[in-house]
Amino acid sequence: MTALLRVEGLTAGYGGVPVLHDVDLAVPEGTICAVLGANGAGKTTLLRTLSGMVRPDRGRILLDGSDLRGLPVEQLIRRGLAHVPEGRGVIDELTVEENLWLGGLFRADRRALRGPLREAYELFPALYARRRHAGHQLSGGERQMLALARALVAKPRLMLLDEPSLGLAPLVVAQIMALLRRLRDDGGLTVLLVEQNVRSALSVADSAVVMAQGRVVAADSAGALVGDDALRHAYLGF
Template identity: 75%
Template sequence: MTPDDLLAVQGVVAGYGPVPVLHSVDLTVPRGSIAAVVGANGAGKTTLLRAISGMIRPTSGRIVLDGEDLRGTPVEQLVRRGLAHVPEGRGVISELTVDENLRLGGLWRRDRAAADRALDDVYQLFEPLARRRRHPGHQLSGGERQMLALGRALVGRPRLLLLDEPSLGLAPRVVAQTMALLRRLRDDTGLTVLLVEQNVRSALSVADQGVVMALGRIVTTAPATALRDDADLRHAYLGF
């Protein structure tokens, strides 16, 4: 891990029950960059995000955020340290309004004025949410739900955003808008993003770094442009 890296995953083994899914995974993500983790279903991509965010506990290895070892850190403390995780399926609470869902993302903040400013920033970023702030989650479209899940994470002002399959079930236009937003957040705010995505073309189009996983191991890590141009690697692991 170098001073430029915000996240380092070092020799992580993790899974569910006695059988590991991840096998000695090593990964670094430079601060202010987007890293896209791609690969076939069952490669271990979602498990990797869950291990980083504390949803599952690795059986060995280290996860380091900005120089701090996260082993044994409660999930609420991870949020305070600047880590946000938007899981697959978006996790919107359908009975709550848009505003109530968003405010959940800032409940841990003691400075209420800062929390309100963060909420206002999200409404400026996602104008459809501002227009529907009093509507319950179940009335939103798929694209609006994705905005809401992402906005709730951003209300907490994270340094590292873990984003799992944001394009799942969305129209191509909405996918393109989501990827453009990630690029803008990186450029304008310095947000670091670890993106898991089945839509490989979209992911590599926005990422700085591409990470290819297969069977719980990292096959290769390279600049995203290099992965897009490597026909043999694409055919072997990415299906195009």
């Protein structure tokens, strides 16, 4: 399968202190790749670097063969990248619908947003019922749904998703993972998924990479990683 995202020798950090060290990974188009590892392994920094929030010191970030380094956020979005950060990033003062409109802010065809909005409401009927409510009035699960829906309004090819299960009830987590599977299977969406809930992540992922101290220490199919007892015990805690 052709890799939609390819990362080569990526090194990045904060204030001159490296967090990522020569990270390599490839995510085939139309698949879900889970990024696993303990707290402090560099998972969130990886997503922040891919989305332009952290400037890499060296290495390449290729989306469909084009290097993304140095591009402004609006160009990244127009090239098909969406980032849903940890904490969901919902703007509390805005309504659900206003948050969704923001998802199309940098689309080249903003006049054609009604279609993506309608699709978002079809995916998340609960958001349609709450479309006039402000972000602060939503439950944790609804806020996560809104963050996902807002990213989807931009019609991304690649979604970077950071800890979508954080603080949510198991039933809501199961619904979100089922949605990711559906978006992959029906819409061809490619997802790079950072997730502390290892079992949930591996239940939907096609492949996975394991990070430790800013380095990739293993990369394989999700099934192979589940079956590697030594690796699971050493890095994944189960």
